Amino acid sequence: MARGKGKGRRGGKGGKSRDAAPGGTDDSWRTTEVIEKADMHNERFEAYYKAQNVLSEGEWDAFLESMKEPLPTTFRVTGSRQVAQLLNDMIKDTHAPQLAGVVFEGEAVAPPKQIPWYPDGLAWQLNVAKKVLRKSPEFKKFHNFLVFETEVGNISRQEAVSMLPPLFLEVEPHHRVMDMCAAPGSKTAQLLEALHAHDTVTASSFPSGLLVANDSDHKRTHMLIHQAARLPSPSLMVTNHDASIFPAIKIPSEQLAFPEGTKTRVVNKRQHQLLFDRILCDVPCSGDGTMRKNPGIWKHWSPMDGNGLHGLQLRILERAMRMLQKGGRIVYSTCSINPVENEAVVAAALKSIPGFELVDMSNHLPGLIFRPGIKTWTPFVDRFVTTKFPTYQAYLESLPENKRADAKLVESHWPPTPAEADALHLEYCMRIYPHLQDTGGFFVAVLQKKQPPAPARQGPENKRNADTVEDLETSDTKKPKLSAEDDAEAADDEALATTPEPVPEAAPDAEAAAPEPATDAKGKGKGRATQGADIHFKENPFTFLKPDDPVIQTCISQLQLQADFPAANMLIRNPTGDTVRSIYMTNDIVKQIVESNDYTRMRLVTCGTKVVAKQEGAAAKRDSAEMQFRILSEGLPAMLPYVAPASILSADLATLKVMMETYYPVLSQFQEPFRSAIAPKAQGCCIVRFAQGRLGTAALAHDLVLPVWKSNVSVTLMIEKKAKSALSLRVFGEDITTAAREAAQQRRDQQARSQAPSAEAAPPEADVVREEGAGSEGQADAPTGPPMGTGA
């Protein structure tokens, strides 16, 4: 449910909101609601949208009819890895042709087809009933493939239209990006992929940019963390704020001045507000564009849903505009077709904060069919779509004087004058209707903050230009509800925001005197909890370890990390800053932010990516490891560039097969030369590069680098069960893992029990037999997350 922080109500004034992304990011590959087509009817909906003239008369029936059809399944192959292309070729060249001739219950079933406008053909559409996926052997196999690859993050199930906003943002690896309403995170994942566009098959890049993924719902921020685990990034921060009052983030000015790859030198202590290059406002909305997926909306739909959300949507967009860099871009999107939630919000925001313009993106995605934004509409002020007023003034006058202050609608619900609508170019907004390309309904607008005409440096007296706080106060729209502190800060921020680049270090700034990050007795720099801290925010602090910290030094020596390893960017999360279980890695800008801001005020839930974990359990003790660390499989791509190449073991596909088939293969199970190479290794974490090649019908299309744990007697592949199965399916064409064999055995046992004369007579379920050399360190501790660099 959409909740403004502490408001305890949905979004705005009594509206119902859609919180989940269209298509969401759940991996169930299932739709949730079943409703008879005859019940997909709502007179209010039809009357309202006919009154809005959103479509021509000739299109109306096709629109309405398509709103009642089930939504096709759509997915995309995740884009930042080179693996994506390989996997995509596999769908195109193997799966799609195999599915082309399938006939189910006498009818031909359409194979998956590529979405015409998605770059590089990486997105697909599948119009197949659930029954077919379950019962047709060919589609069942394809479905299993999709489920496994989704599980490990190589495929993302996402509604087609939901893929649009990140594409329009055009994020690059150096961009500072903000996702204001991010959960559950399908678009966050796309943004991360764009930041990581330079990743290779085996190693993750270290983007200099930043992605702040925010959501006001604390529980849903954990969906974001789950989502981000598919593409671990040192550039990610997850926050839990009401986006309409998102606090200014402070950053030392020198961070702004030093390019990627150079060491950050502290030349002064001035701090400025971090301004973003790209902001996504995928705001909470009524979701009436998702009726094909959520048919329950038919029953309850009312114009008051959109009316109630308009205020919050506008406040979120306006806050984004204040946090945007000159020349930066905002994408505002909803999965509603209601102009009150769309053009009305955009027009009001553009009118209240000058210096922005709508961008014509009509040629950006060839193949995408859409309709231009509309310039006029008719708000209705009751749920039955019977009462309307030509102007806000007329509406107010209809209310008794003592009720006017509590009027449900504000002036910005009404359209601007025709001249204003022309000047704002509302036609540059994009409306997507279900009947155009068999999708959900959607709205996207791209706003840009204009560059100043000349780079002339402004004096402090005229630093506040068009987008000043004073202008905001004269706006007809409600001023964002900022706390007193935020308000003052926003005023300062505005001044800074309008200062031409390079950011002058002389600008007087109240925050310049902000204290240095707290340093504890051990010299560890801690994420600060200072004055203004949010005492209700219960996340653990963020503590950066000093590069000479014994824990870091142990990691460096055990994992054989090279001199350029960014030891200063490693942090731990716990209340005392002492006990270490996991170590996270961030990039420079994330570190700067954590050290310069109170993490509770930012409501920072997590940042960076977990790369190393302390190996605990019986095996570590048995191996007399005092403090043993292992690289997590999801952290490996980030760590790989720093691992000494000589310490990486080489292996072939036969070795991988042994590790797949057995949880804890003993050394004698391996062939030479791998056996002799790993035997002398100390007990602990090792990195193995499996070379591309073939083994019978199995094929590894490119090198694969994975972490293993070497104990006294065995070698364990340290990837999570499901990731292992996905890898096995891809490389060996079947799931050869121990887990799959055990599951098959369990199914057979279950079947035998159900066929036995009585439940009592059934034999007890067989214990899972531990294989020779089994320790306790393997699967139980194995991390979740995709095996990066996989793909064959």
Ligand SMILES: C[S@@+](CC[C@H](N)C(=O)[O-])C[C@H]1O[C@@H](n2cnc3c(N)ncnc32)[C@H](O)[C@@H]1O
């Ligand atoms: C449409 S969904 C976002 C979907 C998401 N962008 C995606 O692609 O997965 C809207 C989200 O806004 C969140 N939300 C509602 N009110 C908010 C507010 N005031 N500030 C920030 N997030 C808010 C909801 O919790 C919900 O997760």
